[in-house]
Amino acid sequence: MDPLFNRLNRLNRFNRRKASALAVATLTAALGLVPVGTAQAAACQWQKTAWELPPTTTAGAVSSSDGGRYGVGLTGTRSTSWPYDFTDGRGTLWDNGKVVLRLPAGNPNLSGINAAGLIVGGDLVNNKFRAVTVSHTGTTTVLPFNPNWNSSSASVVNNAGDIAGMAKVGTNFILVVWPANAPGTYRELPIPASSFLFLNGIDEQGRVVGSTDAFGFVSDINGQWHALAAQGSNAKGTPAAIRDGRIVGGTQNDTSYAEAEWDAQGSLIRTIGTGAISASAIGGNGVVGGTTFVGSIRRPVLWRDGVVADSLSAVSDSFTIRAISTDEKTLIGNENSRPANYTCS
Secondary structure, three states, X not given: OOHHHHHHHHHHHHHHHHHHOOOHHHHHHHHOXXXXXXXXXXXXXXXXXXXXXXXXXXXXXXXXXXOOOEEEEEEEEEOOOOOOOEEEEEEEEEEOOEEEEEOOOOOOEEEEEOOOOOEEEEEEEXXXXXXXXXXXXXXXXXXXXXXXXXXXXXXXXXXXXXEEEEEEEOOEEEEEEEOOOOOOOOEEEOOOOOOOEEEEEEOOOOXXXXXXXXXXXXXXXXXXXXXXXXXXXXXXXXXXXXEOOEEEEEEEOOOOEEEEXXXXXXXXXXXXOOOEEEEEEEOOOOOEEEEEEEOOEEEEEEEEOOEEEEOOOOOOOXXXXXXXXXXOOEEEEEOOOOEEEEEEO
16 A cells, blocks of 8 residues: 555544544643633635546545645545545645646655645665655655665655655664755754654754654754653653644543644643644644534634634535645645645635
């Protein structure tokens, strides 16, 4: 199965597990944090635009977007039986909602894109999986590779062109950054040895967030890692996005979970909205997008300072937010097995 779709599946399974263990109030009390307030009046009338799908395909999902023009993800045909995976899933690039590239079957995998349209991912090169950049015609360029690595892959890229990814040596993963200001070089950043590493984001200052098998972390502008604060037995913070040093994601322990915000050092700032299921994106002015329970219904929502700022009442229940534009007037995500965006009017 395509590793990119595996990534999407892991995120979906994680959210389903959280939904089945809904106990936000317990964790909020344990953390000693103030409960959130009530919803504010929405300022936007949100208008939907469904993104194009390639001919012969019936489904698609955007996994990464610059929050404006570009998005990368997967297109294919949705299986009619559990687990409802894509068949013939292929990496796809959208430009303003139009398909401009659909790759052949197999590699490369497309993992991230920035506002300049720089795509990053991984490809099989000389029998080794390597981190690459991918052009809009599908041509791959291999990023610098340490011969001591077994493999490498690129996960995220910021608008400055800094790329973060991982390399594997034996059974352990290494955090790697390919800096835009030093082409042809890479930096191996320290994190504790781990047999699992998943990167979720990189901000414009070069901070990287991700998860190991033991905890979520942020690697700061000096390349030093900090675990995301979480409390309770077997507690773990799991980041989903970072912007200008602000981190959002989830925190959970053996009995409860909540969505949360952290600072650039991994200190917990607050938990987010009672009933929150996921906090997945940050806008340029601090709004947080995600999913919450309204009664027993899962719905997209926007929070600010932990309080509902827009209940997105005109947006479909099935829409999940993957990115928010800098001006916070565009929401990009997936709805009913198809990428879409909602714009503020």
